[in-house]
Amino acid sequence: MEFRRLGRSGLTVSEISYGNWLTHGSQVEEEQAHACIRAALDAGITTFDTADVYANTAAESVLGRGLAGQRRESLEICTKVFWPTGPGGPNDKGLGRKHIMESAHASLRRLGTDYVDLYQAHRFDHTVPLEETMTAFADLVRQGKVLYVGVSEWSAEQIARGAALARELKIPFVSNQPQYNMLWRVIEEQVVPTSEREGLSQIVWSPIAQGVLTGKYRPGQALPEGSRATDEKGGGAKTISRFLRDEVLTSVERLRPLAEQAGLSLAQLAVAWVLQNGNVASAIIGASRPEQVRENVEAVGVRLDDDLMRAIDTELADVIERDPSHTRSPVF
Template sequence: MEYRRLGASGPVVSRVAFGNSLTAGNQLDDRAASACVRAALDAGITTFDTADAYAEGRAEEHLGRALAGVDRDALVICTKVGRGGGPGPGALSRTRIAESLDASLRRLGTGHIDLYQAHLYDDSTPLEETMGAFADAVTAGKIRYVGVSEWAADEIERAAELARELGVELVSNQPQYSMLWRVIEAEVVPACAPLGIGQMVWSPLAGGVLTGKYKPGRQAPAGSRAVAAKGGDVSIQRYRFLSGEVLSAVGRVAELADDTNLTMPQLALAWVLQNAQAATAIIGASAPEQIGRNIAAAEAVLDPGLLARIDAALGPVVVTDPGLTLSRMLRAKATATPSPATL
């Protein structure tokens, strides 16, 4: 396993991180989820990502139990605040952050969180209030570093300026990024790079579509994320990764993988890690052996010719529109005027 600093001044993270957004407390029982965490540790993964909203807090609880007894100084534990939470103050209000942070610390069984991230942008709360609450949590020793997740470029720039005025640094952004989903390339990455903000990317396998297991015109395999309840199916359908055009393009990339020493998942993960701004890529797992197979991608180097052939194979199915950053996408959906047919 290789390691890299997250942003210019963030923690040192493993190039592959382990996340449990759809597994622990949700799609996997505790025994299977714990086996995946142990496999991640055995593989040299030191960076673990979760959120207060995952499985209504059960994901944090499980991660805390699974990491109990591991040298805390050897771990980078990351969690998020600001998605869901029910009625009351804004998702990133001072009150909500304080309450959620203490609950996350309790569930994770730790005295501090290494990277605390704002989960989506909160239009209902002044950004000054949000960043002030994060700065206070750093001063109190409850968190070490501050990041955001799925924010647009202008939102990140304003947050970074405010954080610096408050004496802390915004070190990271956690966006979706894969061969198929490149919406951060046009605006987010160029905005982050001069600010010293690194990318901790999620869904490098496009929800499993870049494993090659989904075939055009065929039913999704039993037990796969596309047919699983508890969130996996919604995630894939939102990004329209299962269209025949997309799956045919992925099949062409799979043929390129056959000409390398990499499996299709390894190739997809290696592609993401070629981006110099991607300090780490978060993977999940439903079985421990998946982790061991996929982390070989961290050491792979893809030559420019192969990268060009991948682009040609994917062609027009690659999504690059920065307006599809999740915070913008959800905001547009919330403010959309209903059509006459829906009234």
């Protein structure tokens, strides 16, 4: 495993993070989830990402039990707040002070820890003054319950506003967590330059496009049984649907010989590609089987040469999404 600093902070994270969206507490039984966590630890992963909304709080509990007994100081545990949880009351969502404070304490109980290393605003809340949100985060930092603050899927303008308030409040605002992969590059034009200027790194989710960049989905063929694309209950099917067009799958197939020439699987090529971006501190991988963890971590330390990077762009040119307006948050 290799490690990178998160933004301009002193926090070091593993280049591969282990995340449990769509798996723990829903798609994967707990024993199998714990096997994946052990595989991540064995591979040198120290950074673990979750959120209170995953499996409606169950994913945090599974991760907490899976990490029980590990040396806490050797881990970076990250979670998030924003989406509705619990019974769905009027204060069970968003980035108001009440929801942030109550959610943070509930996350700590489920994770079995006194603090989280990184607490992230899971989306931007248009209905709450940003000053209220950032002040609540600042109070958690000063209480020692949160060490660093980050966001997820914020636009460049929102990141700049958050960074200005963080400086005023003197709290470490260090990261953004966007979707980013060979097919989905909407952060490159605006979010990455703003993050570099404000001292934030990206912790990327979906580096393999929910599995599409593994090559398991073939154009004109039925969806593999038990795959994320068939997961209607957990939400995986909806998220992956934008990548399941035949023109996308055909383009991905053209990457196969490029990966073989580089001595990589398609999944390893995809993860290595994400890590070429200097503003990316870590790529989050999910897994339903331990061998998936072991395969993906082989991308660590791989450098893709300029010719290969250009060849990837050529093969995917017609299906890459770059429009920065796709970084948006819902209005409740």
